[in-house]
Amino acid sequence: MPETTPRGLTGLAFGGDYNPEQWPESVWREDVRLMREAGVTLVSVGIFSWALLEPSPGAYDFGWLDRVLDLLHENGVRVDLGTPTVVPPAWFYRAHPDALPVTARGERLAFGSRGAICHSNADYRAAAVDITTRLAERYGDHPALAMWHVHNEYGVPVSACYCDSCAAHFRRWLARAYGTVDAVNEAWGTAFWGQRYASFEEIDPPRLTPTVGNPAQALDYRRFADATMRENFTAERDVLHRLSPGIPVTTNFMTALSQCDSVDYWAWGREVDLVTNDHYLITDGRRTHVNLAMAADLTRSVAGGAPWLLLEHSTSGVNWQPRNPAKAPGQMARNSLAHVARGSEGALFFQWRQSRRGAEKFHSAMVPHGGTDTRVWREVVELGASVGSLASLRGTRTEADVAVLWDWHSWWAQNLDWRPSEDHDARERADAFYEALYDRHLTVDFAHPEADLSGHPLVVVPALYLMTRAAGDNLRAYVENGGTLVVSYFSGIVDEHDAVHEGPHPGALRDVLGLTVEEFSPLPAGGRVRLTGPGGAELDADVWTEFVVPRGAETVWTYADGLTAGHPAVTRHRLGGGTAWYVSTRLDAEGLDALLGRAAEDTPLAPRADLPRDVEVVRRTGESGTFLFAINHTATDAEVPLGTAGTELLTGGRAAGRLAVPAGAVRVVRLDG
Structure with missing residues (x-):
């Protein structure tokens, strides 16, 4: 079995992306001297270096990389060695222009950035495996090598291509997945709008159409694009496993829900030897430390609860948001150690030395433009010492209190066109429920809807529009066996093909919730409703209401006004040894806290009122x-x-x-x- 921890590290990892190719060799020895001063133990190398390693077709130059790896080894710094397949060289695209991706509008993107790849292109696939093979043959047993880093941030900025190569690949993928074109017609509901196909050859990617296309086809294309990127990852991984045995292979995820929506990380987590993640604060006025905690909890959950590694974050400001504030004094350490608290085996940054040229020259780094006589550098050195003092943490696991269900396939389906309200946002509900749990000082595990939930006294379903029958049965068994379930509106509505479950809403959940929903009633822009509940307590809500019919459930809060006035808004259903709560509207933070407080009374979770906010x-x-x-x-x-x-x-x-x-x-x- 491949190793799951970086070879040669005895404590936590500390360091970042090192791009010596941006600097003259005279700077390299200064770099390693400063790395020793800062306590750096691991750096990522070579991620964007294909054009330097293979400057012309079949002509290789490894001399500079030999010198870099030898220098790092001499100075006790371990290496996370990248396969540079995220940016093929300019000569490659000149020879294979059809390897550039095509948008749904039919526009072919140009070379000059990064990640401009058609992942179905046979020439790209062959070239990626070739350069990976060359690297593995040369460095597979290098004494500095700690782990392999395949590609970079799959799905960013391009995940899906709509060219003819992808069309042919998509047809093959559908044939494997469904067997017959009749099965595709059934799954996609092509009887609607006369979209029936007589053969696989008639099927194209969901390119630009006069109006909304088939949502089931669009959903399957998201799955296809994700699976195609994963095929390319596993092809490189398998080369590395064969030629560099015993060295873990990873690729850097971006699990923060606001940053990458094209990758099914539940599936990817099963393919890497070690889960790693990149996380950057979204400075939009919200409490950034809450989103950080959420991303770390989600990454740990993708790793199955095992330790993972923060492979990139920033020492201070980034460069790609509308406004990029600096981090406050002490925030770098606080951010880094918050990731460690939630399971990371260290903290690495993008990047070591701040670039003078290129698109990311204003992105902060461990060695800033101002050099070592700066606040950032002093905080880096202090943080390196702190990370070094935590070596005994290695291999321990974060304890969680509750589970939140999340599924990328449901998110993809939810974000397709023509849903009941554009104001409903599944990610916003996930953020809101997570923040409410965070403020109750509960540590969260995320879970796939079909996962074993028996270890969690409370399970929250923020907005799971797509839910399989197996997932619905799983939640029913969870409640019957004593669990407490909290479900938000517009959950359990469709199956894996975006087909509405037969019978009343919420099809996959109506039995466990003990109710049906006769009709959705989204509110107009800016519309609000009041809810009345126990002791006359009132809650405020917006965006969404429903006509709920209890069928075994008891009403806890009732709509006080609006079209649904007098109808149940929040219900509770006793089933077997447990209870299932349902909230049919979008509660604000105060309302979510009240709801979770009532639901927690059905669990053995102890209140934590003695802990200060934040x-x-x-x-x-x-x-x-x-x-x-x-x-x-x-x-x-x-x-x-x-x-x-x-x-x-x-x-x-x-x-x-x-x-x-x-x-x-x-x-x-x-x-x-």
């Missing part, structure tokens, strides 16, 4: 002990209860009773016993 408390546990992370995202000093005394690893002091966490600081306590 102070995270997360535990990692393993053979080396139990470690409590306390992360203070506020400008006020805080205290958190310990329960058990221990040693604070970042300061070396003892801690007992209540742990003091200064404003903006992080504390990590190895608990006694």
Whole structure:
């Protein structure tokens, strides 16, 4: 079996993307001197270097990379070696212009950026395997090599191509998936609008049409595009496994729900030896540390709960948002250690030395334009020492309290055209429910709808429009066996082919929820409704309402106004040993907190009212002990209860009773016993 941890690392990883090809060799020795000063243990090399490694077809130049890897090895820095297949050289596109992707409008994109790839193109596939083979033959047993890094951020910026090569590949994919064209017609519902196909050869990608095309075809094309990228990854991975045995192979994910919607990371997580992730703060006015925690929890969940690795984030500002503020003093360490708290085996950045040229020259780096006499550099050195002091964490796992269901296929289907309201956003509901759980100081595991949920006393379904019958049966069994389920509106509506489940809504969930929905009633822009509930308490909601008919469920909150006035808004259904809650409208933060508070009463989860808002408390546990992370995202000093005394690893002091966490600081306590 391949290794799942970087070879040669004895502690947590610290470092980043190293692009020495951007600098004269006279800078390289200064780089490694500074890496030693900062405590760097791992760097990613060669990700964008195909044009340098193969400057003309079949002519290779590995000399510069030999010198870089040897220099890093001499200085004790391990290497995450990239296969540079995200950017083929200009000569490749001149010889194979059909390897450039084509949009749904029929426009062929040009060379000059990155990721401009038709993943179905046979010439690209052959060239990618060839350069990967050359690298593996040369460096497969290099003493600096810790892991392999295939490609870069699959799906960004292009995942789907609509060219003729993709059309032929799509037909083959459909033939394998369905067997017959009649099965495709049935799954896609092609009787509607006379879209029936008599043979696979009549099927094209979902290119631009006069009006909305077939949603089931569009959904399958998302699956096809994702599977095609994954085929290319596994082709390179298998070469590396064969020629470089014992070295883990990965590719960097982007699991933050707002950043990459074209990749089914549940499927990808099964293909990599070690799950790695890139995460960048979206500075749109929201609490960025909550989205960070969500991305880290989702990445850990894709890894099956096993430790993972943060392969990229930023020391300070990025360069690709409308406004790119710097991180506040201490925020770099706080961000980095929050990822570690939620399962990362280290913290790496993009990139080591800030570029002077190119599209990302204003993206922050470990060594900024200002050099070492800067706040960023001083914080990098301090963080390196902190990460080094946490070596005993290695291999431990983050403890979670609740589960949130998420499925990329459902998100793809939800985002197709002609849904009941453009104001409903499945990702927004996932963010909102996650934030409500975060504010109740509950650590979240994400789970596939068909996964085993028995270890979680509370399961939340934010907005799962697409749900298989197997998933519905799974949730029913979960509740019958004593679990507590909370489901948001517009969930369980269609099957895996985007066909409405037979019978009343919500088809896959109506039995477990003990109700039916007669009709959706989305609100007009800006519309709001009030809900009345226990003791006359009122909640506010917007975007969506429904005509809910209880069929065994009890009404907890009722619509007080609007078209659905007098109808149930929030229900609770006792089933077997558990309960299932349903909320048929979009509650605000206060409403979600009230809902989750009531649902938590059906679980053994203990209230955590003694923890301040925006102070995270997360535990990692393993053979080396139990470690409590306390992360203070506020400008006020805080205290958190310990329960058990221990040693604070970042300061070396003892801690007992209540742990003091200064404003903006992080504390990590190895608990006694």
